[in-house]
Amino acid sequence: MSQKVLLNATEVNIILHRLACQLIEKHTDFSETVLVGLQPRGKYLAQRIAKILKEDYKIKDLKLGLLDITFYRDDFRRSEKPLEANTTEISFIVEEKNVVFIDDVLYTGRSIRAALTAIQSFGRPKEIELLTLIDRRFSRHLPIQPNFRGRQVDAINKEKVIVQWQEQGEEDAVYLINN
């Protein structure tokens, strides 16, 4: 097994600030915009971007939710491992709002497909965008592309991209692992 560092802590930090700035450029004061982190892996990225927006760019009343897509996945009873659910914390209605989905890695696009269905339970959004830290090119099963991307990676299917957050105990980093 070989492991390559794609991004170190400093690079992750620079990218997070850039993504935050791109969001501000598009959504200005976020009065009509809500951020939705996709569980389980998008949670840390969403919380981190929300923190930068609030603390460094003084965005007030930023709405952040967490969406679990387990019950909307298309591989129920098809995957080897049982699917484990996570909490959904969305305390607002997304009706007529601009929704930004936040996830760490965009791979096949199936999670995003599930999220697009799941979010409908909270209203009809005006628009949905996608922000991902890592965009794995050439591996999509569905016609889904990110609107905001941290880094594009060309990885073959055997390879895994792992995003590690300091909230999980170690420093921020993105690895490419080859089994």
Added chain:
Amino acid sequence: MSELSVNHLLGIKYLNKQDIQLIFETADHFKEVINRPIKKVPSLRDITIANLFFENSTRTKLSFELAEKRLSADVINFSAGQSSVKKGETLIDTVNNILSMKVDMVVMRHPNPGAGVFLSKHVNASIVNAGDGAHEHPTQALLDSYSIRERLGSVKGKNVVIVGDILHSRVALSNIYALQLQGANVMVCGPKTLIPKYIDKLGVKVETDLRKALKWCDVANMLRVQNERMDISYFPSTREYTQQFGVSKTLLDSLDKEITIMHPGPINRGVEITSDVADSKQAIILDQVQNGVAIRMAVIYLLASKIKQ
């Protein structure tokens, strides 16, 4: 651990502690789902469930049906009253006929104890016991424990008394198993004639004085007097039963602590509990009903995930 140890829910007796924990954690997620503006998830869109009720039921049937529909399963309903059972068809034949229409799961209520276990050995479908005679009613016990956990934080170490007709009650037996598995202390209380002779062998305390039982407990689960199952008189009169085993607000207020009151429904107001108790803040009867849908969604979802394609 994210999978049940069983392929059917036939009784609490067949579950372990981890199974109950998993069902509760999954129910937490479904409770959030059923409080959304759109209360439905598409997980079970390729599963068909047959609800077979060989005995009358209102709330359990509604609760199961709602849980199934909230999970997007296809549902067919069957009541013994309108079926070929009356024409002499056997249980296995009835169920196999239904299964040949490509049904994946059977939710069954049956007057005979062990009907679910019997069926699980003879047919190829996941079976959920929705009450079998005076034997078990596992989803009721799960939702009762879940409601205690929700109100009091945990079930472990709590003192729970089950009051009333223990003899004819499937709710009592399932509750005893479920509560003990989670580390609660269980007592049964009622007229001696309605308490099974060897119930202490299950490790439960037995008490015939309601006041003593209420003083001891954190939670009192009041069972309905099941007149329909009584072939002889077990107590002199309903009035006398109420005097000795009915819970009134005066009785509750005379205790030095606030206990939680539960009831599996349907309530006989003025018999097991008075109206002011049923409608008080101490009673979590309607929470139990809401939790019932979440628990049944969790059970069906977890069992369905084990049905191979």
